[in-house]
Amino acid sequence: MDGSGELQVRLRQAAPFPMSIEFRAPPGSVTALFGPSGSGKSTVLRAIAGLHRADNALVACGGQRWTDTATGAFLPAHRRPVGFVFQDYALFPHLTVREQLALAIGHRPPGERDARIEALLALARLERLAGRKPAALSGGEQQRVALARALARDPAVLLLDEPFAAVDWALRESLRHELATLRRQVSLTVVLVTHDFDDVAKLASHLVVIERGSVSAAGTVADLTSRNAVPGLSGAREPAVALDAHVVAQDPARRLTHLAAGALRLEVPAVPGPVGTVVRIQIGAREVILASRRPEGLSLHNILDARVLAVEPGGHEALRLVHLAVGDARLLSLVTADAVRALGLERGAPVLALVKAVAVEAFA
């Protein structure tokens, strides 16, 4: 599957609502479009798929211009190598799971087509449901069908519109795991629209924040979260750093896993997977304790040499958010203003960052 090049998007329109959005999704990335409902996120997806035509638009993928209002180029929706998972899944009520996949695969030699159907059914764990129609499927099963159908044509770009909004919390978490697993099996560029930052923190590599029809921040998830620089998030959610780490070693005797993200080394409760497995971790600012001397006799696994980068208000007059550098990685720590004074925390000061192993939320 080739052609999963960089996706370039530029949209400007005055009506039906004003919008001016520009971003690039690197090849193989999961780029989240994050923002409140009604900010225009879904319209961006529809424009990428060729279902919406903006006044002034450029949509290009791997150097091919799908939409370019400057030249009048417009590749019709059905010719774009795009898979779309709609918010309500939009499964065809008159077709079985197998027929939905066959329809999306399109014309191929019968043997090849059947093999492709079987592969998709296996990928989405739908083998036993192949003969069912959507009405006989649960919400989670419908979502897996929608995903398999979107992947049927080997798309270069996969578009997900609030893929977990229609399911309850418990199912959402397991669907996120499935998507994360799937991401490792299939190489494509994913654009994910969500208003739930959990989706961003657990699945996305890149983030584009959209507010009232324009981009208010863009960058990697690790960079934006570690700088606490996601607009619209402060107050709504505890500051937390989300970044990718990989398994360096497994310690079955102690039931621990050693993870590394750049210079950041962490011991966490056992995460399954061989050495090299990539794991998304989140470390909340409340979970990071600061110390000036190396403590002893604590139930603590991770004592990291850090340096203070900045101290900013912590959302409450008694609190401060301390930005830390651990080698080339960054952490956030929420402490009292009193502690900032007592430890002499100022820009450039050395400090020890203490992170409980159980405070590291690993998502694989």
Added chain:
Amino acid sequence: MDWTALTLSIRLGLLTVVLLLPLAFVLARWLAFGRFRGRGFVEALFALPLILPPTVLGYYLLVAFGRASPLGQAFEAALGHPLVFSFEGLLLASLLVNLPFAVQPMQNALAAIPPNLRDAARCCGLSPLATIRRVELPLALPGIATAAVLTFAHTLGEFGVVLMVGGSIPGETRTIAIAIYDRVQAFDEASAGVMALVLLTLSLFALGITNTLARRMVHRH
């Protein structure tokens, strides 16, 4: 029992269904999905045959098909006989009169398809035509079946317009509904009764089929 009239009615009904459905589907699709000004007016125009007295409708068709009208003249030049009081004229009138019976059930069925499904079809690689064939047609099937049966049954029963445009020429324009009227006028109540019963049975049968079909379609989803 006037067998010629019965076969003529059935021939007229089937021809009307076969010719009208494709045209009505295109119109229904336009009304269901199209975005244009004056939609209310267009819908009212198509619904007109439902409420207009058949004699009024018949009168206008008679004028439009007549030898003085361009349509009547063009037809006569092409086929060598006048449009009015001919089977072809009757068929043309039948197509126009049945427009709402064919369009409305299909329009409702198409409008009930969630817009996301048509978008999803496009994103599954289906061209606009393939989307109609693989998604819209199957999902609108109950509406299409209803349209077909309503059109057929209504054609069998149409009286006023047929009388105005076709008259009562045996084998050419005398339908079963006209034949019943003729028999009653001739005090032949036995024949009229048999034919009325045949018409009643046919209509009941047709409606029964539609309802069963529609219910089966709904259950299939």
